[in-house]
Amino acid sequence: MTLQALTKPWEPMSYGFLDGSAKREIRRKMIKAIAVPGCQMPYASREVPMARGWGTGGLQVSLTLVNPAMRVKVIDQGADDSVNAASIRRFIARVAGTPTTMNTLEADLIQSRHRIPEEVLREDQVLVLQVPNPEPLRPVQPNMSIARQMHADADYGRMWLQLYEQIVRSGRVMQGASYPSLVHGRHVMTPSPIPRWDVPKLHMAKHLTILSAGREKRIFAVPPFTRVEPLVFSDVPYKVEDHAELTCHRSGTRGYLMNEIPQDDGSSLFEVSDSEWGVKAIRRRDGEDVALGETWYKNGKMPS
Amino acid sequence: MAYVATRGGERAIEQSQRLFKAEMGTITQDRVAEIRTAMPYLIDRVMGEASLYDEDLAALALAQTGGELYEAVLLLRAWRTTQPRIAVAETVTQEGLFTHRRISAAFKDIPGGQVLGPTLDYAHRILATEVLDGQAHKPEPVEQATRPSPARQPSVAAWQAENGLLNGSTPDTLTGNDIPDVTREPLLFPAKRAHTLQSLARAETGGVLALGYAAQRGYGQAHPTVNELRLAEADVIVTHPRGTQFSAGRVKVSQAEVVSKKGEQLELGFSATLGWNEVKVIAAATLDLNSKGAPKGAATEEEFFLYHTEGVESSGFCIHFKLPHYVTFQSSLDAMRDAKAKKTASEKSPEPAE
Amino acid sequence: MSVVPVPSAFEARSNAAFKAILWSLARPGLVHEMPESGMAQIVEALIDRECAVHCTSPELAHLAHNTGALMVAPELADHVFADDVPVTLLDCLRRGSDLHPDDGATLIAHAELTKGARLRMTGPGIDGAVEVMIGGLPGGFWQRRAQVMRYPMGFEILLVDGARILGVPRSTVVEVL
Numbered sequence: 001m002t003l004q005a006l007t008k009p010w011e012p013m014s015y016g017f018l019d020g021s022a023k024r025e026i027r028r029k030m031i032k033a034i035a036v037p038g039c040q041m042p043y044a045s046r047e048v049p050m051a052r053g054w055g056t057g058g059l060q061v062s063l064t065l066v067n068p069a070m071r072v073k074v075i076d077q078g079a080d081d082s083v084n085a086a087s088i089r090r091f092i093a094r095v096a097g098t099p100t101t102m103n104t105l106e107a108d109l110i111q112s113r114h115r116i117p118e119e120v121l122r123e124d125q126v127l128v129l130q131v132p133n134p135e136p137l138r139p140v141q142p143n144m145s146i147a148r149q150m151h152a153d154a155d156y157g158r159m160w161l162q163l164y165e166q167i168v169r170s171g172r173v174m175q176g177a178s179y180p181s182l183v184h185g186r187h188v189m190t191p192s193p194i195p196r197w198d199v200p201k202l203h204m205a206k207h208l209t210i211l212s213a214g215r216e217k218r219i220f221a222v223p224p225f226t227r228v229e230p231l232v233f234s235d236v237p238y239k240v241e242d243h244a245e246l247t248c249h250r251s252g253t254r255g256y257l258m259n260e261i262p263q264d265d266g267s268s269l270f271e272v273s274d275s276e277w278g279v280k281a282i283r284r285r286d287g288e289d290v291a292l293g294e295t296w297y298k299n300g301k302m303p304s
Numbered sequence: 305m306a307y308v309a310t311r312g313g314e315r316a317i318e319q320s321q322r323l324f325k326a327e328m329g330t331i332t333q334d335r336v337a338e339i340r341t342a343m344p345y346l347i348d349r350v351m352g353e354a355s356l357y358d359e360d361l362a363a364l365a366l367a368q369t370g371g372e373l374y375e376a377v378l379l380l381r382a383w384r385t386t387q388p389r390i391a392v393a394e395t396v397t398q399e400g401l402f403t404h405r406r407i408s409a410a411f412k413d414i415p416g417g418q419v420l421g422p423t424l425d426y427a428h429r430i431l432a433t434e435v436l437d438g439q440a441h442k443p444e445p446v447e448q449a450t451r452p453s454p455a456r457q458p459s460v461a462a463w464q465a466e467n468g469l470l471n472g473s474t475p476d477t478l479t480g481n482d483i484p485d486v487t488r489e490p491l492l493f494p495a496k497r498a499h500t501l502q503s504l505a506r507a508e509t510g511g512v513l514a515l516g517y518a519a520q521r522g523y524g525q526a527h528p529t530v531n532e533l534r535l536a537e538a539d540v541i542v543t544h545p546r547g548t549q550f551s552a553g554r555v556k557v558s559q560a561e562v563v564s565k566k567g568e569q570l571e572l573g574f575s576a577t578l579g580w581n582e583v584k585v586i587a588a589a590t591l592d593l594n595s596k597g598a599p600k601g602a603a604t605e606e607e608f609f610l611y612h613t614e615g616v617e618s619s620g621f622c623i624h625f626k627l628p629h630y631v632t633f634q635s636s637l638d639a640m641r642d643a644k645a646k647k648t649a650s651e652k653s654p655e656p657a658e
Numbered sequence: 659m660s661v662v663p664v665p666s667a668f669e670a671r672s673n674a675a676f677k678a679i680l681w682s683l684a685r686p687g688l689v690h691e692m693p694e695s696g697m698a699q700i701v702e703a704l705i706d707r708e709c710a711v712h713c714t715s716p717e718l719a720h721l722a723h724n725t726g727a728l729m730v731a732p733e734l735a736d737h738v739f740a741d742d743v744p745v746t747l748l749d750c751l752r753r754g755s756d757l758h759p760d761d762g763a764t765l766i767a768h769a770e771l772t773k774g775a776r777l778r779m780t781g782p783g784i785d786g787a788v789e790v791m792i793g794g795l796p797g798g799f800w801q802r803r804a805q806v807m808r809y810p811m812g813f814e815i816l817l818v819d820g821a822r823i824l825g826v827p828r829s830t831v832v833e834v835l
Contacts, residue, residue, distance in 0.1 A: 014386060019388060020706070027703060027704055042492055066673075068664070115631060142601070153756070174639050177635040259630055
């Protein structure tokens with residue numbers, strides 16, 4: 001063996017920033033994550049040129065998957081123009097030469113923080129969700145080693161107890177976003193801090209979802225056509241945010257998750273959280289020929 | 305199209321970076337060289353936390369970030385990600401270190417002698433304000449010792465082990481590529497010994513100090529005695545593919561052994577890091593000393609201190625709270641309002657809530 | 659950094675091979691196309707010095723060894739590349755633990771796709787059920803697989819026929835029709 005055989009021709013930066021060993025690590029762990037849906041697989045998360053907690057887990061997955069033909073969309077809180085989404089999109093395009101888009105229908109890969117777009121994702125699309133805290137048991141068990149044992153034993157009693165106590169105390173489950181959900185009938189997973197509105201979109205979906213926590217070094221996945229069931233009691237049904245009747249004051253679109261904008265007079269206005277859906281609705285209203293995809297929610301309701 | 309026109313994200317982030325950089329002016333080779341020469345201990349701290357030994361790159365990272373330490377370390381760690389691994393160096397032993405400073409608090413004198421070396425320990429901490437008036441502060445020349453201390457010294461723990469004083473664990477015989485690498489494998493618990501020591505070596509100095517200090521103040525079971533503190537240089541011995549071994553250079557290292565009485569024997573805590581950073585290795589060795597049998601969730605429990613002293617992760621997570629969280633917040637608000645409405649309704653009607 | 663980055667041939671091949679692997683496991687029972695024929699591209703996409711590998715073919719073993727991977731017996735391997743798969747191989751594959759299901763192995767084997775035994779697959783990634791024909795595997799293979807695995811412990815199987823690949827993750831239930 002020679003030194004030459006151990007090295008490679010000098011490049012100022014690997015394609016897609018990550019070097020080969022980082023990509024292979026992510027690939028190997030993605031395989032296992034898909035094979036055991038909802039189970040957190042530890043991986044050797046690399047440092048990337050962004051701060052931990054800012055989407056470094058999602059970014060490593062995206063950088064591993066991209067090639068110059070893959071069209072990438074990045075959103076944060078539903079918005080393509082959110083500063084961190086813009087920053088991640090620009091970085092991916094810069095290091096991997098990928099075309100970018102804001103249109104959900106045109107994207108091959110969507111990296112998102114805290115939202116799933118309102119238009120139904122297809123079976124050729126990959127959704128990469130950024131995950132701040134991959135451990136659904138953290139509120140009842142902050143110690144990672146004990147929590148891992150609880151997953152191994154499918155010991156979710158304390159999780160159920162917590163939900164039960166909330167119902168007794170407040171009349172409902174108080175979990176806002178990150179609603180714990182049972183995947184493939186075996187592992188309880190956090191769907192990442194997406195609103196409750198978005199969790200049903202993961203159930204028996206056509207697209208592949210990969211969830212990645214860079215700081216906590218865990219990767220997990222929901223393959224297409226996989227059961228994702230929010231933890232609920234049979235007599236207290238799952239309840240999404242009460243947004244079905246709200247109308248976006250800018251685009252006029254109605255029946256989707258909204259951002260509440262407080263007004264000086266004490267009232268609130270609402271604007272649709274999926275910013276590109278809002279843009280398309282405005283364009284359509286203004287007479288442009290814009291393709292609107294089929295949406296998961298119809299008239300504010302998720303067909304079961 | 306008004307909606308689209310308000311999309312200023314990309315421009316805003318570009319300008320925010322320009323504002324940050326504007327304050328520091330032009331970064332030149334000279335500035336980087338000056339930082340490297342003038343601030344060796346800062347360079348050492350950054351290299352240790354980055355687990356990347358390159359003084360020029362560390363100085364550049366400090367120049368580029370205006371001394372924002374967390375940013376400088378992240379910059380180096382991210383650069384490290386892009387570098388191929390071409391060789392694994394030979395194991396460094398304590399007695400093989402080219403030693404500059406080596407002191408023990410456990411004995412008045414030790415085999416090999418106490419070597420004070422470079423330190424501010426006994427300096428009077430008085431600001432040299434005359435420099436601000438234009439008077440240069442020139443260091444007094446160092447006077448040669450009449451009898452130089454040996455460059456290589458045995459470890460104090462080795463002497464204690466020979467005398468049956470040390471509750472010595474069996475030595476780890478792993479070498480080379482067989483040593484687990486925490487930057488190539490996830491950290492799991494109970495942690496591999498190598499992962500623990502590597503994590504402490506790259507931990508954030510302030511974080512290690514905070515938790516180590518907590519243990520020293522009494523939130524740990526063991527009271528540490530500094531058995532040996534050493535600042536040294538280590539040869540990086542690598543093997544050429546043809547089989548010849550050679551030194552690729554020397555790196556500065558710090559290491560601390562702390563001991564504590566446990567029954568009739570001494571328990572040992574150990575830590576080492578790249579660069580010279582005494583506070584860090586003493587605090588880290590204290591945590592190592594206290595970790596055995598520490599209760600879950602205690603500051604001295606391995607999982608607790610390894611997770612929470614990781615500077616790139618902790619600082620990144622801390623500043624991530626600046627990111628918009630309005631969707632999650634809206635989701636919580638919805639649950640709160642609904643619960644409140646239910647409560648009001650149930651107070652009004654005698655019927656129990658659903 | 660104004661230059662548009664272009665992937666090397668190696669990078670492009672690994673990326674495309676992994677895409678086929680990824681989708682073959684995300685959609686078990688469906689055949690996917692890799693950029694080339696054979697298993698070498700899978701070694702390139704997945705294997706390096708962090709891996710413990712077993713290869714039955716000497717050429718592939720040479721390639722895997724050159725990545726820095728440790729060459730080991732099948733029961734110690736995280737990746738097993740096999741030309742022929744005796745049923746007994748399934749008994750010794752790593753299955754991981756409930757605590758670490760990811761320690762289960764990945765078996766990459768040659769098979770004849772879309773001709774041979776008729777199988778019915780159900781599970782995550784499958785829209786209802788999928789029927790597929792797979793040949794070139796010994797009798798009792800699928801029965802043995804079901805016997806030795808207890809979800810979430812288990813191993814993944816990637817079946818390669820030329821440039822075509824079909825995945826069977828541990829979550830897939832396979833019935834022989």
